[in-house]
Amino acid sequence: MSAHxxxxxxxxxxxxxxxxxxxxxxxxxxxxGTPRGPVRxxxxxxxxxxxxxxxxxxxxxxxxxxxxxxxxxxxxxxxxAVDGEVNFRGTNLVSLSKKQLxxxxxxxxxxxxxxxxxxxxxxMRISEHFAxxxxxxxxxxxxxxxxxxxxxxLRGMGIPPSRYHNYPHEFSGGMRQRIMxxxxxxxxxxxxxxxxxxxxxDVLVEAQIIRILADLRRNFDTALVLITxxxxxxxxxxxxxxxxxxxxxxxxxxxxxxxxxxxxxxTQELLRSTISLSTTGLHYIPGAPPDLVEPPTGCRFHPRCPxxxxxxxxxxxxxxxxxxxxxxxxxxxxxxxxxxxPPEHATDGREPLALAEEISVADEA
Amino acid sequence: xxxxxxxxxxxxxxxGAEAGEPLIEIEDLKVHFGLGGGGLSRxxxxxxxTVKAVDGVDLTxxxxxxxxxxxxxxxxxxxxGRTLLGLNRPTGGHIxxxxxxxxxxxxxxxxxxxxxxxxxxxxxxxxxxxxxxxRTAVGxxxxxxxxxxxxxxxxxxxxxxxxxxxxxxxEQFLDKYPSDLSGGQKQRAVLARAIIADPRLLVADxxxxxxxxxxxxxxxxxxxxxxxxxGLTFVYVTHDLASAKxxxxxxxxMYLGRIVELGTTDEVFAExxxxxxxxxLAAIPExxxxxxxxxxxxxxEVPDAARPPAGCSFHPRCAAALSACGWExxxxxxxxxxxxxTLEPDDWARERDLLGDLTGLDTPGLLEAVLRPGRGGTAExxxxxxxxxxxxxxxxxxxxxxxxxxxxxxxRDGAVRLAFAEPADPRLLPVAGAGTTVACHLHDPARxxxxxxxxxxxx
Ligand SMILES: Nc1ncnc2c1ncn2[C@@H]1O[C@H](COP(=O)(O)OP(=O)(O)O)[C@@H](O)[C@H]1O
Ligand SMILES: Nc1ncnc2c1ncn2[C@@H]1O[C@H](COP(=O)(O)OP(=O)(O)O)[C@@H](O)[C@H]1O
Ligand code: SF4
Ligand code: SF4
Ligand SMILES: [Mg+2]
Ligand SMILES: [Mg+2]
Numbered sequence: 001m002s003a004h005x006x007x008x009x010x011x012x013x014x015x016x017x018x019x020x021x022x023x024x025x026x027x028x029x030x031x032x033g034t035p036r037g038p039v040r041x042x043x044x045x046x047x048x049x050x051x052x053x054x055x056x057x058x059x060x061x062x063x064x065x066x067x068x069x070x071x072x073x074x075x076x077x078x079x080x081a082v083d084g085e086v087n088f089r090g091t092n093l094v095s096l097s098k099k100q101l102x103x104x105x106x107x108x109x110x111x112x113x114x115x116x117x118x119x120x121x122x123x124m125r126i127s128e129h130f131a132x133x134x135x136x137x138x139x140x141x142x143x144x145x146x147x148x149x150x151x152x153x154l155r156g157m158g159i160p161p162s163r164y165h166n167y168p169h170e171f172s173g174g175m176r177q178r179i180m181x182x183x184x185x186x187x188x189x190x191x192x193x194x195x196x197x198x199x200x201x202d203v204l205v206e207a208q209i210i211r212i213l214a215d216l217r218r219n220f221d222t223a224l225v226l227i228t229x230x231x232x233x234x235x236x237x238x239x240x241x242x243x244x245x246x247x248x249x250x251x252x253x254x255x256x257x258x259x260x261x262x263x264x265x266x267t268q269e270l271l272r273s274t275i276s277l278s279t280t281g282l283h284y285i286p287g288a289p290p291d292l293v294e295p296p297t298g299c300r301f302h303p304r305c306p307x308x309x310x311x312x313x314x315x316x317x318x319x320x321x322x323x324x325x326x327x328x329x330x331x332x333x334x335x336x337x338x339x340x341x342p343p344e345h346a347t348d349g350r351e352p353l354a355l356a357e358e359i360s361v362a363d364e365a
Numbered sequence: 366x367x368x369x370x371x372x373x374x375x376x377x378x379x380x381g382a383e384a385g386e387p388l389i390e391i392e393d394l395k396v397h398f399g400l401g402g403g404g405l406s407r408x409x410x411x412x413x414x415t416v417k418a419v420d421g422v423d424l425t426x427x428x429x430x431x432x433x434x435x436x437x438x439x440x441x442x443x444x445x446g447r448t449l450l451g452l453n454r455p456t457g458g459h460i461x462x463x464x465x466x467x468x469x470x471x472x473x474x475x476x477x478x479x480x481x482x483x484x485x486x487x488x489x490x491x492x493x494x495x496x497x498x499x500r501t502a503v504g505x506x507x508x509x510x511x512x513x514x515x516x517x518x519x520x521x522x523x524x525x526x527x528x529x530x531x532x533x534x535x536e537q538f539l540d541k542y543p544s545d546l547s548g549g550q551k552q553r554a555v556l557a558r559a560i561i562a563d564p565r566l567l568v569a570d571x572x573x574x575x576x577x578x579x580x581x582x583x584x585x586x587x588x589x590x591x592x593x594x595x596g597l598t599f600v601y602v603t604h605d606l607a608s609a610k611x612x613x614x615x616x617x618x619m620y621l622g623r624i625v626e627l628g629t630t631d632e633v634f635a636e637x638x639x640x641x642x643x644x645x646l647a648a649i650p651e652x653x654x655x656x657x658x659x660x661x662x663x664x665x666e667v668p669d670a671a672r673p674p675a676g677c678s679f680h681p682r683c684a685a686a687l688s689a690c691g692w693e694x695x696x697x698x699x700x701x702x703x704x705x706x707t708l709e710p711d712d713w714a715r716e717r718d719l720l721g722d723l724t725g726l727d728t729p730g731l732l733e734a735v736l737r738p739g740r741g742g743t744a745e746x747x748x749x750x751x752x753x754x755x756x757x758x759x760x761x762x763x764x765x766x767x768x769x770x771x772x773x774x775x776x777r778d779g780a781v782r783l784a785f786a787e788p789a790d791p792r793l794l795p796v797a798g799a800g801t802t803v804a805c806h807l808h809d810p811a812r813x814x815x816x817x818x819x820x821x822x823x824x
Contacts, residue, residue, distance in 0.1 A: 060577050060578065060579050061577045148710060151710060152710075155706055158706060160702035160703070160705050160706055161705055161710070161713055161717075162702055162705060162717065162723075163702070172666045172667075173666075174666050175666070202437040202438055202604065202666070202667065203437065203604055203605070203645065203648045203649070204437060204644060204645065204648045204662060204663060204666070205437075205666050206648070207647075207648035207649075207650065207662050208662055208664075210650065211662065229577065229578050230578075230650065231578070231652040232649065232650025232651055232652045233650050234652075235650060235651065235652050235653070235654055236650045236651075255654075256654040259652055259653060259654050260653070260654050260655060270578070270579065271652060273578065273579050273582050274578055274652055275581060275582055275585070275605075275607050275608050275611060276607050276649070276651060276652055276653070277606070277607050277610060277634075277646075277649055277651070278651075278653065279607065279610075279611050282582040282583075282585060282586045282589075282611070283582060284579060284580075284582040284583045284586070285579050288547060364547060364549050364550065364580065364583065
């Protein structure tokens with residue numbers, strides 16, 4: 001245990017079957033209807049999360065991360081079209097009614113938001129928040145059991161038991177976010193989505209919470225999807241990472257592997273443009289993620305890709321399973337697969353793509 | 366006084382004869398805010414009192430340099446930046462600029478100065494009036510300071526400024542509204558407005574922190590270009606050490622209204638000395654797994670500035686704290702609560718019953734803590750518990766600094782009394798053999814010689 005962040009001692013890994021995914025997403029699409037046409041915010045996404053595993057979801061804003069996170073929980077807003085499969089313990093969540101989903105949310109599926117203060121009732125003590133949550137979903141619990149469960153969850157997040165009866169305003173911002181996380185975890189859900197949970201916090205507090213989350217995955221069987229724009233956090237707290245661009249997952253694999261040897265040009269560019277302590281020169285991706293009403297043809301990254309080839313503008317690259325175990329959707333990996341490049345592009349498809357014009361600031365994010 | 370800064374001279378400031386010449390000298394600057402109390406204070410948890418947002422800052426800004434103000438929120442960075450521009454009134458100290466003391470300047474005499482001293486705020490959305498087109502917004506400073514004789518002249522200058530910040534072709538942006546622009550484009554427009562009147566100093570307050578990761582490098586590059594081309598002096602306010610490392614010539618680390626470490630960027634990163642600087646460095650997650658190291662993070666969060674800790678305000682979070690660092694009664698409660706996180710529920714309940722009500726410890730600045738036993742035991746039991754904890758902590762691999770501040774632990778009148786060492790406020794002192802200055806007792810030769818050497822939280 002580190003000397004300065006209180007966190008539970010690492011316990012033996014959970015006993016659950018860790019080989020089978022708790023959540024399995026196939027060909028998921030979430031489209032928003034707009035007057036200009038559908039916004040294809042999530043457009044055919046596949047991923048699995050196993051018990052106790054943390055999957056980091058990264059990408060520039062507007063790439064569909066929040067839509068995906070809410071979509072798998074059945075929380076896509078009214079008017080959004082959801083299609084595909086979200087297999088959770090043998091049930092396709094996409095086909096469930098609102099009411100059926102409601103019953104799963106909390107005890108089975110959880111969501112942690114960015115701004116905790118908007119989710120905590122300022123007039124309710126922390127103990128009352130826990131009592132309400134636990135009583136709603138596990139009505140059989142006695143008062144003592146509620147208290148025991150709540151204190152255990154709070155302790156795991158570094159909130160002392162002596163603060164159990166305090167009001168939200170008596171806590172700092174970082175503690176409130178820990179309380180929110182404890183509230184999500186107290187029901188021991190099998191699957192949780194955390195959407196930028198530390199973005200609003202100070203750097204040191206963010207690091208503390210990420211450390212706790214990283215420790216938690218060793219002690220719980222909860223599978224976590226952690227959405228963040230901070231690549232360093234993913235490297236530190238996630239087992240696997242999915243890189244999202246324009247509604248698609250373009251690269252997915254072991255977090256250390258993907259960050260050490262990124263294969264997809266978008267991942268490479270994203271990592272290069274991140275300012276870190278080892279930055280010696282500024283680098284950036286020209287332009288911005290595309291309008292998802294009319295995404296670019298072929299590979300959606302091709303207008304911004306420094307490695308684009310002619311085939312990229314015409315044909316969408318297939319997902320390729322690499323030796324490392326990662327998948328990447330890029331023609332640089334797919335071109336070697338026999339027959340992957342359609343015959344009409346076989347001769348000049350590998351030639352560099354000459355961009356029509358340079359991308360100007362007028363198009364930047 | 367020239368009406369227009371000599372840009373030719375200014376642009377050579379970084380390596381020319383002028384380099385290093387002071388532009389602004391800040392002396393013992395204080396900005397204290399009175400808090401009203403009242404209904405809202407109950408919800409925010411703040412009572413009446415004073416917030417020492419900036420509390421005795423000495424700093425010289427040199428022409429053409431980029432100075433970083435780095436620290437977590439609440440450290441006073443924004444207040445310091447705003448005060449330089451006359452947007453906050455200092456409650457003490459001096460800001461010397463061109464032979465004037467800005468601290469005492471009337472609003473009327475301050476106004477012309479604002480042309481030369483400009484600020485860019487964190488949130489580009491909030492910085493631009495949604496109903497004002499870009500032409501009017503960016504041209505606004507020309508209007509205020511009467512720098513454009515005609516509309517044509519104004520438009521020409523606006524176009525030049527827009528091109529300067531990369532909004533190209535500028536004509537395409539003139540009639541747009543903020544809502545037509547992306548976040549990065551808005552921040553470029555804000556920068557155009559800031560430079561249009563030829564300022565000498567630009568205070569950029571977290572200018573990239575609300576932007577998407579991939580846009581940050583672009584805006585940082587733009588600021589570097591502006592510095593080089595216009596010879597601007599920059600104050601770069603940020604909580605992000607990585608971008609500060611890349612952008613700044615010198616760095617001032619701030620904590621609760623004070624500068625705790627000041628030095629060239631190279632020096633501060635090569636050998637961070639203040640435990641807080643080390644902590645900030647340790648908190649930066651490293652995307653490259655090959656470089657990742659295990660890190661010791663400080664505990665806790667930035668305390669409420671209205672109730673600052675005694676002595677060194679970093680002491681409740683500092684693993685290396687010494688006896689004189691400011692230990693007080695409040696720290697005993699924090700210490701016990703941290704301990705309770707490691708106890709089984711039954712053990713905690715027993716200790717809670719033994720120790721009774723601890724809320725009396727919460728008053729800031731108490732150098733004596735009196736613990737009356739609760740229902741669960743006697744004063745002797747309380748004393749035995751604390752003595753045992755002190756012993757255990759001394760044997761642990763990470764010694765608990767709290768006990769270093771405890772000078773007495775004894776029974777008195779049916780209660781347990783703890784006394785704490787007299788707190789000493791660390792002063793910003795030059796480090797021998799280095800160019801940095803640090804406010805930490807560990808680096809004060811007069812103090813640290815007397816105590817056993819202590820390794821601060823390793824980065
Ligand atoms: N309620 C909505 N209606 C229409 N478009 C939306 C809605 N919510 C998000 N979008 C669009 O969907 C895309 C993905 O958004 P989002 O999921 O928030 O991305 P991220 O979380 O990666 O920033 C964006 O283009 C965004 O503008
Ligand atoms: N106008 C004000 N009135 C009262 N307190 C203020 C005011 N402005 C800032 N403060 C307080 O001063 C302290 C420093 O704030 P600030 O300068 O914004 O720090 P930073 O920019 O480093 O986050 C904080 O405790 C803040 O709440
Ligand atoms: S498929 Fe082509 S355009 Fe897309 S990422 Fe790969 S090289 Fe770049
Ligand atoms: S003076 Fe130095 S050692 Fe003491 S608490 Fe402050 S930072 Fe830590
Ligand atoms: Mg989002
Ligand atoms: Mg600020």
